[in-house]
Amino acid sequence: MKYIDGFRDPAAASAFRAKLEEHGKELSDAGRSVCILEVCGSHTMAIARFGIRSLLPDCVDLVSGPGCPVCVTPPGYIDAAIELAGRGVIIATFGDMLNVPGSDSSLAEARADGARIEVCYSPLRAVELALENPDSEVVFLAIGFETTIAPVISIVKQAAASYAANVSLLTAFKLVPPALDALLTDPDLAIDAFLCPAHVSAIIGSNAYEPVVKEYGKTCIVAGFEPLDIMMGIDRIVELAAAGKVACENQYSRVVTPEGNPIALQLMNDLLEPEDAYWRGVGVIPASGLKLKHAYAPYDAQVKFGISVEPGKEHPGCLCGSVIKGSHKPDQCSFFGKACTPDAPVGPCMVSAEGTCAAYYKYLRTT
Amino acid sequence: MKKHNESIRLAHGGGGKLSRDLIEQEIISRLYAERESELPDAAALTLTDSDIVFTTDSFVVSPAFFPGGDIGELSIYGTVNDIAVSGATPKFLSLGLIIEEGFALSDLRKILDSIRRAADRCGVQVVTGDTKVVAAGQCDGIYINTAGIGIRIPGFDLSPERITKGDCVVVSGTIAEHGLAVMCARNGIAIEHGPQSDSGPVHTLVKAAADFGAEIRFMRDPTRGGLSSVLNEIISGKRSGILLHESRLPLSPAGRSASEMLGLDPLHVASEGRIVAICSHEVVDDLVACWSAVPEGEGSIRIGTVTDKAGTVVMETATGGTRLVDLPKGELLPRIC
Numbered sequence: 001m002k003y004i005d006g007f008r009d010p011a012a013a014s015a016f017r018a019k020l021e022e023h024g025k026e027l028s029d030a031g032r033s034v035c036i037l038e039v040c041g042s043h044t045m046a047i048a049r050f051g052i053r054s055l056l057p058d059c060v061d062l063v064s065g066p067g068c069p070v071c072v073t074p075p076g077y078i079d080a081a082i083e084l085a086g087r088g089v090i091i092a093t094f095g096d097m098l099n100v101p102g103s104d105s106s107l108a109e110a111r112a113d114g115a116r117i118e119v120c121y122s123p124l125r126a127v128e129l130a131l132e133n134p135d136s137e138v139v140f141l142a143i144g145f146e147t148t149i150a151p152v153i154s155i156v157k158q159a160a161a162s163y164a165a166n167v168s169l170l171t172a173f174k175l176v177p178p179a180l181d182a183l184l185t186d187p188d189l190a191i192d193a194f195l196c197p198a199h200v201s202a203i204i205g206s207n208a209y210e211p212v213v214k215e216y217g218k219t220c221i222v223a224g225f226e227p228l229d230i231m232m233g234i235d236r237i238v239e240l241a242a243a244g245k246v247a248c249e250n251q252y253s254r255v256v257t258p259e260g261n262p263i264a265l266q267l268m269n270d271l272l273e274p275e276d277a278y279w280r281g282v283g284v285i286p287a288s289g290l291k292l293k294h295a296y297a298p299y300d301a302q303v304k305f306g307i308s309v310e311p312g313k314e315h316p317g318c319l320c321g322s323v324i325k326g327s328h329k330p331d332q333c334s335f336f337g338k339a340c341t342p343d344a345p346v347g348p349c350m351v352s353a354e355g356t357c358a359a360y361y362k363y364l365r366t367t
Numbered sequence: 368m369k370k371h372n373e374s375i376r377l378a379h380g381g382g383g384k385l386s387r388d389l390i391e392q393e394i395i396s397r398l399y400a401e402r403e404s405e406l407p408d409a410a411a412l413t414l415t416d417s418d419i420v421f422t423t424d425s426f427v428v429s430p431a432f433f434p435g436g437d438i439g440e441l442s443i444y445g446t447v448n449d450i451a452v453s454g455a456t457p458k459f460l461s462l463g464l465i466i467e468e469g470f471a472l473s474d475l476r477k478i479l480d481s482i483r484r485a486a487d488r489c490g491v492q493v494v495t496g497d498t499k500v501v502a503a504g505q506c507d508g509i510y511i512n513t514a515g516i517g518i519r520i521p522g523f524d525l526s527p528e529r530i531t532k533g534d535c536v537v538v539s540g541t542i543a544e545h546g547l548a549v550m551c552a553r554n555g556i557a558i559e560h561g562p563q564s565d566s567g568p569v570h571t572l573v574k575a576a577a578d579f580g581a582e583i584r585f586m587r588d589p590t591r592g593g594l595s596s597v598l599n600e601i602i603s604g605k606r607s608g609i610l611l612h613e614s615r616l617p618l619s620p621a622g623r624s625a626s627e628m629l630g631l632d633p634l635h636v637a638s639e640g641r642i643v644a645i646c647s648h649e650v651v652d653d654l655v656a657c658w659s660a661v662p663e664g665e666g667s668i669r670i671g672t673v674t675d676k677a678g679t680v681v682m683e684t685a686t687g688g689t690r691l692v693d694l695p696k697g698e699l700l701p702r703i704c
Binding site for chain 1 (some may be wrong): 554555556614623627630632682683684685686687688689690691693696
């Protein structure tokens with residue numbers, strides 16, 4: 001627990017609060033402010049859980065970004081999973097997909113109606129399920145960012161090694177760097193700096209953000225998920241902004257290297273190829289997704305079962321799309337906390353444990 | 368291959384000889400060894416006091432055996448604790464067993480032995496019961512229902528209505544360990560020195576708290592939904608709120624590790640041998656000292672205070688920020704990353 005206790009230490013937190021206040025004062029004395037987008041859903045949740053927003057100077061605006069894999073997965077993906085379940089396929093999934101609304105239903109509702117939906121902690125459980133149920137097909141819901149992709153596609157390697165031909169992936173993988181490009185070219189947004197994800201960066205490396213700094217002149221700081229990590233990251237952004245500088249830096253050096261994780265990157269490169277991907281709320285972002293290469297088609301559920309993932313129907317009036325790209329905050333949505341709560345979510349941001357609306361509802365709502 | 372006589376068969380619930388054998392040889396011999404008569408369908412009880420409390424609870428925990436406990440003791444402690452925290456001394460319990468065909472007799476024996484030990488520890492008698500066997504697939508191994516009667520302890524005046532600003536929130540030991548132990552067991556997550564269920568009785572703590580009489584405003588065992596669920600329920604619709612201090616929350620190292628790994632907020636996770644109490648500021652130190660002296664209350668600590676922020680439970684985080692303490696969602700789900 002030393003990496004937790006050390007990065008939650010109240011005395012150190014107090015010192016960083018003072019430092020942040022000082023840098024905030026320098027920034028506001030210079031007549032400027034800074035808008036920081038925290039890219040990752042785990043940051044969003046940690047910021048809310050540790051009450052960090054309540055510690056920020058007025059000149060610092062922290063908005064939440066598209067980094068919750070569940071939230072950006074289109075309703076049509078859930079529809080496809082439900083359709084497969086309806087054909088008798090065993091659906092294996094991480095838990096937070098269960099309550100995400102599809103166009104008309106959710107996997108939890110499908111399960112209540114008799115579909116076999118298995119919640120897994122480890123993707124490799126999908127292979128075990130396939131071996132335990134040789135007469136059934138098992139489809140793993142393969143969503144996630146770079147953090148999750150390598151462990152999930154190891155299903156393919158494991159399935160091949162154990163001769164499990166009855167397991168496949170319904171892929172909707174997403175990549176972070178193309179999403180940052182899309183946010184920076186969106187005319188609705190005015191982001192000054194990014195608090196870059198911790199675990200995604202452990203895979204892709206902190207160098208992956210250099211282009212953002214060079215091409216767009218925006219600061220990128222990779223930060224860990226503990227409260228002191230986040231405070232240090234934000235403080236550094238404010239300090240740079242006050243000094244009128246931009247930089248790409250890595251606060252989370254105990255885990256993240258400049259080059260990333262070569263083994264995971266190699267595996268991704270071997271099995272996957274880029275595709276244009278639809279992000280719920282944002283639309284299609286070029287080359288922002290990954291799909292299995294043709295050679296691995298037997299493990300691609302879309303090929304195997306002849307189905308395609310359509311965008312699906314989103315609830316009209318739901319602001320998740322704007323929340324996902326940081327142009328609106330959850331409490332600006334008329335559904336927030338009224339028609340849309342974690343128990344009866346309208347949009348995906350209220351469902352996922354990492355969703356921005358869920359974080360606001362859980363930790364920050366005022367009514 | 369399992370021998371037939373080593374597991375429960377449908378005929379064990381059929382009312383014939385096998386039923387009788389099961390009840391006499393397995394259940395009565397364990398729970399009523401000292402008695403001549405068999406377990407009656409209805410117990411005739413003599414209560415010296417007319418002021419009683421009555422409760423019932425069902426236990427469906429999966430797996431039935433988990434680190435630190437099993438469904439047997441849980442079914443006793445659960446009902447004993449529900450009676451105790453309403454300010455009463457538990458006395459009599461009923462025991463309803465629903466067993467799945469094929470359930471190992473050796474496991475049933477372990478569960479019955481555990482029931483007996485737990486009942487003895489709490490000073491309660493199981494006075495009536497019922498056993499049913501259902502076909503394979505119709506239940507998950509074994510389900511237990513217990514109902515219980517207790518006698519009210521004079522002096523308590525427990526009601527959330529009596530909570531006022533300045534009162535203190537006390538918890539009788541580390542939180543969340545039962546839920547975390549079960550979650551780990553259920554998902555096959557083996558953590559070295561991992562969480563152990565805190566399953567245990569709290570009636571001795573209630574007895575000790577009786578000395579403080581009306582200064583104790585409210586008591587509850589924070590089971591399903593955890594501490595956050597109890598505290599939110601207490602202040603729902605009231606003019607008071609609650610402020611918790613994260614740095615004072617009692618979590619064992621194993622509990623902390625498991626909740627971080629599973630991505631669960633320990634405030635949302637069940638304990639099965641703890642009390643959360645709200646008492647006046649005047650007696651809080653004495654209550655903590657008095658509970659700390661009882662083995663079941665080792666680790667008692669004041670974790671928060673009652674405020675005038677109507678209807679909200681707020682926590683001051685270790686880093687100095689504040690955040691809401693919300694009700695848990697229905698199903699505790701593992702997160703994706």
